[in-house]
Amino acid sequence: MSAIVEAFDASGLQQVVERARALLDDGDVAAARMxxxxxxxxxxxxxxFAARFGAADRLVRKARQLQGDALLIEARAKVRLADEYDAAQAKGEASKGRPKTIPDGKTFTQEEAGLSAKDVHEARKLRDAELRTPGIVERAIAARLLAGLEPSRSNLRASVGTDSATAAERGNNLYETPPEAMRTLLSFMRFSAKVWEPACGKGAISRMLEDAGYEVELSDLVDYGTVDRHGELQRAENFMSTAPRADNPDRPDIVTNPPYGADLNAFVAHALRAHRPRRIALLLNLNFLCGFEDENRNFAMDEHPPSDVFVFTRRLPMMHRDGWTGDIASSRMNTAWFIWTLDEATNTYDADGKRGTQLVRVDWKTFENSILSGPLDAKNARKPKRRGKAVPA
Incomplete structure (x- = not known):
């Protein structure tokens, strides 16, 4: 294994980086980017690979440095491409589609230039960020490396503000859960009489839980002034700083749509490590099934895997961020309810590895007129009735 890891040290990628840098300097932007x-x-x-198999720190650092060097060249190439494409459009030499009205054939399309509409859009945003704050891309990459972190494309977009929605635009990162998601969940899954919603937002989940007969405890990092049906005001607290409360020994089940982003993995792991409720239901991107680089993700999916994953075969209606006033878009995200159920005999979430995760496909339209399931008596817990076709996990 060490020989394989050491082989990366002599991979020759540094020479390729230098070649890409030279091409960029010579003006061959497309080749440099490639x-x-x-x-x-x-x-x-x-x-x-090096980090996963315990390679020497120098190998991990070198690989990340090469990744950062390549990312910087790619970003600079994108800025140049944005300038060149915009200049070509201004001269009438570039077209979004295949030109039909210019007979001399001097125009070119995005496809012919090796660019998608998304490529052009992202390149322009990156170019504009550099114009506003010269050197921001290089500094953002250097800061990640100095902190010993991976300089990834996603982190670069977040650092320079070229995400699809900037941090300022996202505000408190509140995306209200569509009722279709909750109606589906409460059509075949039951919970203890008291449920905790630790990312309650403005109450999209808690209202439906209450409609089904549950007592709901409310909290959120942000004080939205959300109240339960008894008029009790939510707590304003950071879920990842919470511990089981002495005045709440029963440990209510947890049902929530957790905040996505950098803290998601830690959020899920904290629920499993610190609170260990009888049942947890989290509405997550289906991509949560994947990945191995984050120890919290591995803890939640490998060491304490979910008992059930209910995958929406039809995408849920779009969850627009709070305050969105633009067009109503269709969702591009595949989501699922991830369920962790504590096995009382073993006091673990994986029943000593004997059960495994059950993957079930569901269509939320099937449950549009269903009756919501009420609380489950934890002392007489029974396996919930499933609807939908199960497929091997």
Whole structure:
């Protein structure tokens, strides 16, 4: 194993980085970008491999440095491409689609230039960020490396404000859960009489839980002034700083749509480590099934795997962020309810590995007119009746 890891040290990627840098300096932007993308992917895989198998820190650092160098070249190439494409459009030489009215054939399309509409959009945003704050891309990458962290594309977008929604635009990152999601969950899954909603937002989940007969405890990092049906005001607290409360020994079940982003994995792991309720239901991106680089993700999916994953075969209606006033878009995210159920005999979430995770496909339209299931008596717990076709996990 060590020989395989050591092989990365002599991979020759540094020479490819230098070649990409030279091409960029010579004005061959497309070729420079192509080489940089290849180095980025290989260095990223190498760093992850080295870290996973306990390679020397120098190898991890070198792989991440190469990844950062490639990312910087790729970003600079994108800025140049944005400038060149915009200049070509201004001259009438570039078209979004295949030109039909210019007979001399001097125009070119995005496809012919090797660019998608998304590529052009992202390149322009990156170019504009550099114009506003010169050097921001290089500084953002250097800061990640100095902190010993991976310089990834997603973190770069977040750092320079070129995400689809900036941090300022996202505000408190509140995306209200659609009722279709809750109606589906409460059509085949039951919980203890008291449920905790630790990311309650403005009450999209808690209202439906209460409609089904549950007592709901409310909290959120942000004070939205949300109240339960008894008029009790939510607590304003950071879930990841919470511990089981002495005045609440029963440990209520947890049902929530947790905040996505950098803290998601830690949020899920904290629920399992610190609170250990009888049942947890989290509405997550289906991608949560994947990944191995984050120890909290591995803890939640490998060491304490969910008992059930209910995958929506039809995408849920779009969850627009709070305060959104733009067009109503269709969702591009595949989501699922991830359920963790504590096995009382073993006091574990995986029943000593004997049961495994059950993957079930569900269509929320099936449950549009269903009756919501009420609380389950924890002392006489029974296996919930499933609807939908199960497939092997």
């Amino acid at each position: 080489l940089a993308v290849g180095v980025y992917d290989q260095a990223k895989a190498g760093a992850a």
